[in-house]
Structures are given as structure tokens and as C-alpha cells.
Amino acid sequence: MKNFAIAIHGGAGTILKEDMTPELEKAYLNALEEAMAAGFAVLKMDGTALEAVKAAIVMMEDNLLFNAGRGSVFTKKGIQEMDAAIMNGSTLEAGAIAGVRNVRNPIELALEVLENSNHVFLSGKGAIDFAMKQGVKLEPDDYFFSQFRYDQWKEIRDSDNYSLDHTHQGIQELMKDKKFGTVGAVACDSSGNIAAGTSTGGMTNKKFGRIGDSPVIGAGTYANNKTCAISCTGHGEPFIKAVAAHDVSCIMDYKNKSLHDAMHEVVHEKLIKLGGEGGMIGIDAKGNVSMQFNSVGMYRAYHKSSGEKVVGIYSKDL
Numbered sequence: 581m582k583n584f585a586i587a588i589h590g591g592a593g594t595i596l597k598e599d600m601t602p603e604l605e606k607a608y609l610n611a612l613e614e615a616m617a618a619g620f621a622v623l624k625m626d627g628t629a630l631e632a633v634k635a636a637i638v639m640m641e642d643n644l645l646f647n648a649g650r651g652s653v654f655t656k657k658g659i660q661e662m663d664a665a666i667m668n669g670s671t672l673e674a675g676a677i678a679g680v681r682n683v684r685n686p687i688e689l690a691l692e693v694l695e696n697s698n699h700v701f702l703s704g705k706g707a708i709d710f711a712m713k714q715g716v717k718l719e720p721d722d723y724f725f726s727q728f729r730y731d732q733w734k735e736i737r738d739s740d741n742y743s744l745d746h747t748h749q750g751i752q753e754l755m756k757d758k759k760f761g762t763v764g765a766v767a768c769d770s771s772g773n774i775a776a777g778t779s780t781g782g783m784t785n786k787k788f789g790r791i792g793d794s795p796v797i798g799a800g801t802y803a804n805n806k807t808c809a810i811s812c813t814g815h816g817e818p819f820i821k822a823v824a825a826h827d828v829s830c831i832m833d834y835k836n837k838s839l840h841d842a843m844h845e846v847v848h849e850k851l852i853k854l855g856g857e858g859g860m861i862g863i864d865a866k867g868n869v870s871m872q873f874n875s876v877g878m879y880r881a882y883h884k885s886s887g888e889k890v891v892g893i894y895s896k897d898l
């Protein structure tokens with residue numbers, strides 16, 4: 581049996597200890613622990629990396645603390661539209677969905693696309709038709725509502741701005757209550773296969789059917805046993821321009837760099853040049869893990885079969 585491991589994130593951005601109440605901090609740490617434990621339990625039972633990624637992400641989608649599934653941010657029109665993707669590093673099979681409403685667990689729908697469609701990427705109404713055909717659970721609008729995110733959206737809805745769920749810009753007061761974070765997971769199973777997944781409500785006040793990096797294979801999500809599995813979080817537009825997740829894979833493949841060094845080059849050099857605030861988590865087929873970000877903080881955690889375990893929020897935890 582080979583080493584196995586899981587890493588998760590719950591979003592990156594301006595996450596400051598001074599804005600956090602002890603109760604909220606504890607709630608985030610518990611939520612990260614729970615999601616990580618759900619994924620780790622799958623790996624421990626010799627489940628696949630793909631199943632572990634799904635299990636961890638479902639836990640975070642169901643938690644109002646994170647900007648994914650329940651608790652997703654509001655668009656310019658005051659509705660919630662979600663994006664998600666999942667990729668299997670052993671087969672390069674991928675499934676992604678964008679701009680969907682009322683899907684309880686967007687990562688499950690992305691997995692349905694991977695496993696049971698002839699396609700990779702479905703959007704909007706068509707994706708919902710497919711969800712209904714596959715029996716994926718839907719919920720009414722109320723299920724996804726969170727007062728904090730509604731108030732956060734009201735602050736900027738009359739402007740042309742759109743914002744990361746986790747940045748301060750003009751919403752310092754509201755941030756006292758802050759609840760945010762795109763979610764993602766990467767895993768390496770006991771057979772040495774890797775997988776990555778990401779799920780998000782996107783950015784507050786997004787308009788015109790805007791889609792971020794999260795569901796775009798190669799930008800926010802990528803997995804290939806030969807190199808790495810990556811899930812990103814941050815300002816999606818620069819991550820798409822950088823083809824960030826796939827770029828880490830290319831640097832490992834063509835330049836023979838380690839997971840850590842390849843991620844460092846993308847997060848701390850290439851993305852910075854494009855104004856790409858955020859971070860990513862990565863894993864390779866040996867079970868090495870890296871979690872890097874150029875923002876103030878990133879909700880993150882990993883657990884390896886060796887017993888090594890880390891849960892962190894702020895940059896000093898790195």
C-alpha cells in the first residue's frame with residue numbers, strides 16, 4: 581500500500597485574525613477538520629482519490645460558512661449561480677458544470693458529468709436538465725440563502741464592482757460576520773492515483789453569466805497522475821489567463837520541478853504579475869502536499885497516512 585493523503589481549502593483572501601471572533605475561528609477550524617476527516621475516511625477504507633475529493637467537498641458545500649453550494653454568494657441579479665469541477669488524474673476524465681442554480685451539491689453534478697455523460701462541461705439550464713435526469717438533489721432558493729452574503733451583495737449591487745467573497749473593500753463592518761470561501765480538495769489514494777475538485781458560488785455581484793476559474797479544467801482545477809492534482813481559489817480572471825492549475829503540471833513535467841517549486845513559481849511569480857490574488861492546494865502521486873497563497877490567508881488543511889496533519893487559516897501558520 582502506498583502513502584495516501586488529502587488536502588482541502590475553503591477559500592483565500594483578506595482573512596485577518598483581528599476580524600475573526602474566537603467562535604467564528606473555531607467554527608472554521610471545525611468545518612475544515614470535518615471535511616478533511618470525511619475525505620480521509622474514504623482513503624483509509626481504500627476508496628479512490630475521486631471519491632475522497634467528492635466526500636470532502638460535499639461537507640463544505642453543505643456548510644453555510646463557505647461560498648459553495650449552500651451559502652453561495654449573490655450575483656448582480658440577486659440570485660446564486662454555482663460552478664464546480666472534478667478531475668481524475670489516472671484517466672484524465674473530467675466533469676464540470678457552470679452557472680447552475682438550485683443544485684444542492686454542485687460537485688456531485690460535476691461527478692455525474694464525468695461518469696455518466698459524453699461531455700466534460702455543462703452549463704445553465706442544460707446542466708439542470710441533466711441533473712434532473714440523473715436524480716441529483718435539487719433545493720429551493722431559500723436553502724442557499726445566507727443573510728451575511730445577502731448584506732455583502734447589497735453593499736455593492738448598485739456598482740459595477742464584483743468582489744472576492746473574502747476581500748475587505750468597503751465592507752469592513754460586514755466582515756465582522758464574515759463567512760466565505762470557495763472550496764476545493766485534492767487527494768492521493770493508496771493505489772497512487774490522484775484527483776482534484778473545486779466548487780464555488782463565484783464572486784459577489786458577478787454579472788452576464790460570468791464564470792470564474794473554478795470549473796475551467798486547467799485553470800482552477802486539474803489532475804494528472806504524471807504530475808499533480810491542483811485546486812485553486814482567488815480572483816478567477818487572472819487564474820484563467822494564467823491557466824494556473826495546468827501550468828503547475830507543465831512546470832513539473834517540462835522543467836522537472838517538484839510540486840512545491842512549481843506551485844511557488846505560479847502562485848508567487850506568474851499570478852502576481854497578472855494581479856492574481858489567491859492560492860492553491862496541490863498533491864502528487866507520492867502523496868506530497870503543498871498549500872500556497874499570495875493573499876493574507878487561506879482556509880486550508882491536510883492529513884497524510886503518515887499521521888502528519890495541519891489545519892490553518894492565516895499566513896503565519898504556513
Ligand code: ASP
Nearest residue numbers: 762782792813814815816
Ligand atoms: N475563484 C473563484 C472565482 O473566481 C472565487 C474564489 O476562489 O473565491 O469564481
